[in-house]
Amino acid sequence: MERKKNSLVELAKILVFALIIMVSFAGYAKFGIPLVIPAPPPVEEKITGAVTMDQMIAMGDKIFHGKGTCTLCHSPVGGRAPLLEQIGTNGPARLKDSRYKGKAKTVYQYIIESEKDPSAYVVAGFGKPGTNDTVSPMPMTNKGAIGLSDFELDCVAAWLLKTGGLPLAEIKPPTGGAAAGAAAAGAAPEEIKPAATAEEAFNKFGCPTCHKVPGLPEGGDVGPDLTKVVKLAKTRKPGMSAEAYIFESITAPNSYVVKGFDKDVMPGDFAQKMTVSEITLITKALLGEK
Template sequence: MKALLKISVFSLAVICGFAGYTTYGLPLIVPEAPPVEEKLGGDLTMEQFIAVGDKIYNGKGTCPLCHNPVGGRAPLLEGVAGISMERIADERYAGKATDIEGYIRESLIDTSAFVVEGFGKKGTNDTVSPMPDVSKGAIGLSEVELNAVIAYLQDIGGVEVTVPLPTGDEGGVGGEEEAGGEIKLAETAAEAFGKFGCTACHMAPGIEDGGDIGPDLGALAELAGSRKEGMDARAYVIESIMDPNAFVVQDYDADMMPVPEDYDVQMTLAEMNLIVDAMLGKE
């Protein structure tokens, strides 16, 4: 994944007040050309629609925050199209899908219809999925965006792409982008939590429908100062974002929280400050 938190080693060392952070070796970010906005008219080819799906998957959808080879947070999806019919035939399958497209669509919105073995919420014996409904909440993909992601997963899975092409009446995609094609900067903490997918896993201050894969970030105003001996609240919270495994919260697993390289959208220092202030109750 190409994009990284847009925080230079230098500015991190400054905000944190000590040079230890330089050892994380966060690469300096060279600003990229703004992405071209997808205009979804009725004239897209399937190949272009698949490319839109790829972009949504890696961007607005925040899918690789969980579905990636490193963290083991969720199963890899390269082959999901190829095994969808087996999923449907599984005795644990509780959904209504009858074909590959239907299975993938259901996996995105009715995520507990089938829970991949070993990936269910703790204590539910793989009956409840920790994956959020990606058509709602912070991720909020539209119907066309869901179709584009399904087309992408069918394509990389090597099966026939069966989703309908957009007709042009459904509205656009890529709600994170402004007209000029620039990624919109978050202006409030709630926007920032949503933009970076934090609330797919966390409850957070000002957010009503967060996830529960990670601890409630609303508790940090109380807890952050005492998490690590000798580390103040602000430094702890920043470290938790930049180097999550430096301290793993009790009763949670390491490698679940994404590392900076996992985020597709660059985080500016201003956005980092919004998030950190909100977690410390300083909004």
């Protein structure tokens, strides 16, 4: 216990030291002295002792558009999920809906409930096919492939409330030196660099949000189970090799729509976002090759 405390104190010291260095860099920049070392990326969020509401909102924005994978579904393209930018009017309306049986009393609580237990209330017309809007296709975002921490869920909620013009008073930014710094560091978006392994590539592009994929324990069921595609791929299109089919499925998902699933659900822009090495890693993993 004592040792843990000591290492936290050490961590706090390092953080404060890093902050001093950064502040002095900022000072230099102000006086127009060219920097030899490129200005550090916006790590301020990582290292300040306490987190401000504005920082939480900024992190929420990044998580929503990045590692949270929310925009795979919550985007104007495809109409797969309600637009969360409209939570300012939709949120209060959900709570008044006679179908609402959840526990939330405020829009903040409703957002957190939706993040942790999407089926607590399913927006009409958006349930899984055949469930009469009782089961949500949205994965739990605090578990499994997405796995956001409570702090990260709060950041996303803060950003959504702010975007919707709703009060933020229920959210309490963490205070208390190193602990808050560590929480903030955890939420800071990772640098965007090409994935080095198939597992990294799957996670980077949110494949497990919708699919079970080889090598990862958690996966969604919005799309087909990709641990089985190794056998199926060569049967999908007459004359097309398994490898070519998989490549096409990733880069142009609508060119073949698997029976029992809808078109326009899988994002169509992976070809623009992936590097050649990433698509190769993924294709090989799906073919069961190393």
